[in-house]
Amino acid sequence: MKEQKLHDYLQEGLYKPIRRKRFLRFTALAGGSFMLGLSACRKEGQPGSGNFDVGSADIGILNFAYALEQIEAAFYTKVNASYYKNAPLSEKQVLFDIMHHEVAHRDLFKKALGSNAIGDLQFDFSMVDFTSRDSVLNTSKALEDTGVAAYNGAGPFLQSADYLKIAGKIVSVEARHAAAIRDLLNPRSADFAGDDIVDPTTGLDFGRTPNSTAGGQSIVAIANSFLLTKISASQLP
Amino acid sequence: MKALKIFEEAYEKEVIEKNFTRREALTKGLGLGLKTALAAVPLGLLDALGNKAQAAPSNPDIIKILNYALTLEYLEDTFYKTGLSTSGLIAAGDMKIFMQISKHETAHVALLQTTITALGGTPVAEPTFDFTAGGMFPDVFTNYQRFMGLSAAFEDLGVRAYKGQAVNLVGAKDVLSVALRVHSVEARHASEVRRLRSSKGWINFAEADGLPGFIYDGEENVVQLGIDVTTITTVNRGAVTQAFDEPLSMPPVLQIAGPFIK
DSSP states (O other): OHHHHHHHIIIIIIIHHHHHHHHHHHHHHHTTOHHHHHHHHSOTTSOOSOOEEOOSHHHHHHHHHHHHHHHHHHHHHHHHHSOOTTOOHHHHHHHHHHHHHHHHHHHHHHHHHGGGSOOOOOBOOTTOOTTOHHHHHHHHHHHHHHHHHHHHHHGGGOOOHHHHHHHHHHHHHHHHHHHHHHHHHSTTSSGGGOTTTBOTTTOOBOOOOTTOOTTSSOHHHHHHTTBSSOEEOTTOO | OHHHHHHHHHHHHHTGGGTOOHHHHHHHTTSTHHHHHHHHSOHHHHTHHHHSTTSOOOHHHHHHHHHHHHHHHHHHHHHHHHHHHSTTTSOGGGHHHHHHHHHHHHHHHHHHHHHHHHTTOOOOOOOOBOTTTTTTSTTTTTOHHHHHHHHHHHHHHHHHHHHHHHGGGTTOHHHHHHHHHHHHHHHHHHHHHHHHTTSOSSOOTTOOTTSOGGGGTTTTOOEETTEEGGGTOSSOHHHHHHHSOOOOOHHHHHHHHGGGBO
16 A cells, blocks of 8 residues: 555656646746747657757856756656556665655756756667666666766866855765665675775775766766767866 | 864864863763754854865865864774674674775775875874763664664764865865765765665755764755755755755864764
């Protein structure tokens, strides 16, 4: 029964109102702006009309973070709209909480960036099998670990103490997510902070700048693998 | 005692001037007096470190911050080493978790020592710790629940402490990078141990889940970048508090850690 309740809450109490309310608020904010109205109405999955460069300096870094948060928020919204087969309540609760956090992060960046914000991105989650626990949790793990590395890598380039402060407040929550998801995948093991992600000699997490290809695909490239509307960070390291 | 020397300056400058002595801070650290004591510190003061960080920090300032971090890492490192070497304390099924955490804390100690030396500073010596906090937690190494509780407290406190200093390192890219990359590891630890204790991996409002409440004071904040996040998102207030971890500046962190340092 408890599980059914949570499910109902997700369906009725959260998922739909987010979309409806966001749409209403968005169009209200947009006022007479045809462009904003249009992007708010655009259906998910439809190819994006253009690409976004995140910009330079602090605003560029915040926009880059905003792009990552848009991807995460969209991913978890889909995950929570229809869980993978036989998802236990304990796992639904984790995914449900994380969705809320990512939506809050996304909404804060959008508001804080104001007219500097990149537009709403269009997503491509075609490589994720949302009916498969393995596919969903491994995608989640990759997104969270990438998020941690991205904030850690870009943070030192921020000039504004206020922006660094907000990045710090968010990155530790992403790290909490990463550990929880890793714990779901391999319970009670060392994986929550495994040697694959935390250097066993220095005890350091990854930190990667947006375009760095040290250690594989750049974070920009990883982000773009989830996007129809491609982003670039040509003025960031 | 040597390690504490580094703190005295901070206290003298920021706390004692406000009629709040270090001795009081340390002895009241985990007592009921803390709230009152903290109330004596003007609100702006707790945030003072966070607001002044515009110019790049000087080397002595950086070294002071790193020695403060090193002291907290010593505390964690010794705590886990003691726990792991106490037979029968940690549940067999959880050993891998605490061995991994312990490995990281040992690595952090070495890394900070190296970094401080590389910057021309002198790493503080390891203080002597009293994990019973003057007898407040006599069963810390015999009661696994207590041990896990203190572990969660130290990890969450570590996250807040690093976060509190990050803003003081703006412009010192390399050191800031190290601090951030340690900070997120502490957060991974915190999440894991919290979940072991059947809490959520993230902090809901300022809920302490049976731990001393003042460790979580301020975590209920919903105003970020001057924006009340609850007014711009459909996400409920509790989730907004979970979504943002809050920093803690040196004085309150030291008030909390003080009773564990002899």
